[in-house]
Amino acid sequence: MIISFKNKYNSFSRKTDSLLERAHLTEHTSMIIIAIIIGVIGGYAAVGIRFLIEEFSQLSYPGGGTVLENIMNTPWYLIILVPTIGGFIVGPLIYFFAPEAKGHGVPEVMQAILLKGGRIRPRVALVKALASAITIGTGGSVGREGPIIQIGSSIGSTVGQIFKVPHKKLKTLVACGAAAGIAAAFNAPIAGALFAVEIILMDFAVAQFSPIVISAVMATVISHSYEGNLAAFSVPAYEYASPYELGFYFILGAACGLVSYLFIKTLYFSEDFFDEKVKIPEYLKPVVGGAGIGVMALLFPQVMGVGYDSINNALLGNMIWYVALGLVFLKIISTSLTLGSGGSGGIFAPALFMGAMLGYFFGALVNQYFPDITAGAGAYALVAMGGLVAGTTRAPITAIIIVFELTYDYEIILPLMITSIVSLIVSSYLSQESIYTLKLLLRGINIKEGTETNVMESIYVKDIYNKEFTSIEATDNFNKVVNTVLSGKGVEFPVIDKNNNIVGIISMNDLKELFFEKDSLNSLLIAGDLANTDFQVLTIEDNCKQALEIMKLYDFEAIPIVEAFNSKIIIGMLWRKDIQDAYQKEINRIELTNNLASSISMKEEVTNIHFMEGYSLAEVKVPESFVGKSIKELNIRAKYGVDVLSIKSDKKSGTNINAIPNPDYVFKSIDSIVIAGEIKKINRIKNLD
Numbered sequence: 016m017i018i019s020f021k022n023k024y025n026s027f028s029r030k031t032d033s034l035l036e037r038a039h040l041t042e043h044t045s046m047i048i049i050a051i052i053i054g055v056i057g058g059y060a061a062v063g064i065r066f067l068i069e070e071f072s073q074l075s076y077p078g079g080g081t082v083l084e085n086i087m088n089t090p091w092y093l094i095i096l097v098p099t100i101g102g103f104i105v106g107p108l109i110y111f112f113a114p115e116a117k118g119h120g121v122p123e124v125m126q127a128i129l130l131k132g133g134r135i136r137p138r139v140a141l142v143k144a145l146a147s148a149i150t151i152g153t154g155g156s157v158g159r160e161g162p163i164i165q166i167g168s169s170i171g172s173t174v175g176q177i178f179k180v181p182h183k184k185l186k187t188l189v190a191c192g193a194a195a196g197i198a199a200a201f202n203a204p205i206a207g208a209l210f211a212v213e214i215i216l217m218d219f220a221v222a223q224f225s226p227i228v229i230s231a232v233m234a235t236v237i238s239h240s241y242e243g244n245l246a247a248f249s250v251p252a253y254e255y256a257s258p259y260e261l262g263f264y265f266i267l268g269a270a271c272g273l274v275s276y277l278f279i280k281t282l283y284f285s286e287d288f289f290d291e292k293v294k295i296p297e298y299l300k301p302v303v304g305g306a307g308i309g310v311m312a313l314l315f316p317q318v319m320g321v322g323y324d325s326i327n328n329a330l331l332g333n334m335i336w337y338v339a340l341g342l343v344f345l346k347i348i349s350t351s352l353t354l355g356s357g358g359s360g361g362i363f364a365p366a367l368f369m370g371a372m373l374g375y376f377f378g379a380l381v382n383q384y385f386p387d388i389t390a391g392a393g394a395y396a397l398v399a400m401g402g403l404v405a406g407t408t409r410a411p412i413t414a415i416i417i418v419f420e421l422t423y424d425y426e427i428i429l430p431l432m433i434t435s436i437v438s439l440i441v442s443s444y445l446s447q448e449s450i451y452t453l454k455l456l457l458r459g460i461n462i463k464e465g466t467e468t469n470v471m472e473s474i475y476v477k478d479i480y481n482k483e484f485t486s487i488e489a490t491d492n493f494n495k496v497v498n499t500v501l502s503g504k505g506v507e508f509p510v511i512d513k514n515n516n517i518v519g520i521i522s523m524n525d526l527k528e529l530f531f532e533k534d535s536l537n538s539l540l541i542a543g544d545l546a547n548t549d550f551q552v553l554t555i556e557d558n559c560k561q562a563l564e565i566m567k568l569y570d571f572e573a574i575p576i577v578e579a580f581n582s583k584i585i586i587g588m589l590w591r592k593d594i595q596d597a598y599q600k601e602i603n604r605i606e607l608t609n610n611l612a613s614s615i616s617m618k619e620e621v622t623n624i625h626f627m628e629g630y631s632l633a634e635v636k637v638p639e640s641f642v643g644k645s646i647k648e649l650n651i652r653a654k655y656g657v658d659v660l661s662i663k664s665d666k667k668s669g670t671n672i673n674a675i676p677n678p679d680y681v682f683k684s685i686d687s688i689v690i691a692g693e694i695k696k697i698n699r700i701k702n703l704d
Contacts, residue, residue, distance in 0.1 A: 043225075046184065050191050050226035051233055053174050057167040057195025058237025064144050064163055065242075071152020072320065075101070083324035086154070086316045094154075094316070095309035101153025102305030105146050106357055110298035113142035118286075118354055119157070119362045120165030122454040124193060124215060129455075133172055133185035140169035146359035150301075154319035156308055156349035160200045161361020167196030167234075168215070187226060190215045194227045195234035202238055203420035207231035210413045214451065249327045253397065253427040257388035261433060263381050267374065267395060268402055268434040272441025274373055275406025278347050278366070279442075279450045283457070285355025290679060297357065297679060304356025311349055317342055318349040322368040329371040329396040336379035336392070339372040346372070362450055366403040374399025397422070398430045405435035406442035409449035471563060471598065473652070476589055477555035479597045480576045484588040486511050489518055489543035496542050500526055507573040509585050510546040516583040517575050519546025552577045552585075559594045566591055631694045634663070637686040638703035645681050655700055657692030 078085035147162035171192025175185040190211040198207025208231040317325045350365040378395025404414035485503035506523040576587040
């Protein structure tokens with residue numbers, strides 16, 4: 016059945032690709048057409064997930080009032096039991112079908128763009144929608160925007176793959192899907208487009224900005240047609256009482272920055288706690304998180320779900336100031352508990368919730384002591400929503416535009432800009448990473464430095480340095496030096512002493528002006544006099560990122576390689592061209608293995624497949640030394656130089672296939688692994704005990 020679906024999918028892909036070719040459309044026109052398709056599908060997906068959440072909420076907490084009112088009228092034992100059952104359903108759903116659906120989703124989209132050329136498995140959209148709807152509907156303390164973003168991105172990637180869009184363009188289509196998700200979630204097309212550019216692509220100079228805008232607009236149109244041209248919240252008219260009031264917004268911005276930092280740290284502490292300390296199967300951990308949320312909700316039901324009812328109460332001034340302050344910290348704990356345990360949902364709505372509560376508390380405080388120069392507490396709640404989004408996501412422009420599109424009131428711009436920027440500064444000072452990029456950094460992905468840097472860090476000197484090189488002895492006369500340089504390969508030559516220790520480097524550029532004077536200089540100069548002693552060396556354990564940094568610093572085309580960190584004995588040279596070749600080879604390998612990984616779960620049996628010169632894909636029995644250890648613990652990619660594409664477990668009930676497994680997966684004796692890499696490295700895995 017799966018193979019049949021795959022064949023139909025490939026057939027449809029070929030037909031659509033052929034249709035575009037026959038239409039003789041320009042590349043830009045084709046992208047616009049595809050962006051419209053993504054926007055429409057993304058808009059319907061956003062409407063669909065909202066419908067699913069409402070249905071699960073009504074099923075979990077029936078009643079005729081708002082979600083919060085229904086929860087408050089629910090018997091106490093059900094308040095604990097319902098989110099626990101939700102975790103029991105969500106855990107296995109994510110673990111066995113799409114591990115990428117775990118958590119808040121946006122880092123997974125960013126990772127797909129950075130390392131996979133924008134390829135996201137189609138199933139992610141379905142699993143994410145179902146898992147998030149169940150998590151939120153049963154009371155999980157997360158938002159719907161993150162899932163909508165990931166679902167939209169998955170749709171963008173899938174549509175792009177159907178039309179066989181090149182990788183560079185595919186990234187833009189992923190951003191189109193993300194923009195459609197945000198736009199439909201908030202009825203805010205400008206914010207959706209800016210979110211995609213500022214957070215997903217992190218590139219305001221993106222050439223394909225128009226498709227992103229088109230997708231955002233189309234998704235908003237779809238959302239409007241089903242839910243009306245209404246803002247996501249009940250926003251009153253903003254009140255700007257006095258110019259002196261701006262000073263208070265500086266203080267509010269600093270408070271938002273502190274709370275943003277606390278939220279980021281608490282969330283990742285929770286994830287580490289559940290990963291390292293909670294010793295139960297991965298798919299059962301959301302049960303613990305659900306039960307914890309239920310216990311908290313016995314006293315504070317406001318922490319459950321997306322929290323829009325409580326946000327509206329704060330904006331309209333219907334809160335008690337000390338309750339609002341307490342809810343800031345309770346929401347941090349409840350959201351961290353839900354996501355840390357393995358639930359599915361976003362952090363956007365929780366950030367808005369915390370901002371509204373913090374702003375309401377602060378506004379009530381300053382309004383009590385300075386009533387003549389300050390607006391009501393609801394105004395501060397609205398502005399602080401932008402401050403928390405800016406502090407957590409490090410996307411101030413998106414934060415400002417989202418809140419502005421909720422009000423369309425120009426008077427809010429100044430307070431909003433002050434609060435958002437100050438929050439960003441304070442949060443960035445305390446933590447360099449955003450709530451999105453920190454997750455990737457913990458996985459060893461430095462998204463700020465881009466794909467090239469991450470790939471370069473994965474290529475080690477030992478794999479590509481050249482053991483054959485031309486050296487110059489320190490005692491060689493000038494004439495011999497010139498002859499060696501002219502007859503040798505390359506432009507840099509290491510100068511060595513009698514013990515093979517490197518003492519310097521002679522570059523062809525350094526000798527240019529002296530070539531025509533070699534007869535007169537022959538008896539005056541030796542290689543040791545000409546050698547440049549200002550240089551650096553590398554060992555075989557260093558990586559190519561370090562090599563390129565040294566080459567850039569010294570303007571060299573090659574770097575000497577020594578046998579150990581504290582040694583000067585030269586064993587080879589690393590050339591820039593070798594790095595470039597290795598980089599291109601690695602990029603090709605990543606693309607090929609990703610293509611194979613996307614379909615590997617559809618194969619009943621995998622034999623040795625040669626997919627690039629020197630590279631292969633093979634299924635091998637898990638070595639005994641791997642059993643009981645996780646992929647992350649074994650550090651397979653770095654230590655053995657192969658990628659684990661999938662895991663097959665031979666159970667009594669049949670063969671279970673775990674495609675693109677979670678790094679925390681612990682190997683069992685019944686497992687086989689499908690790996691891709693150099694043939695010699697695959698053979699090394701096969702020969703392990």
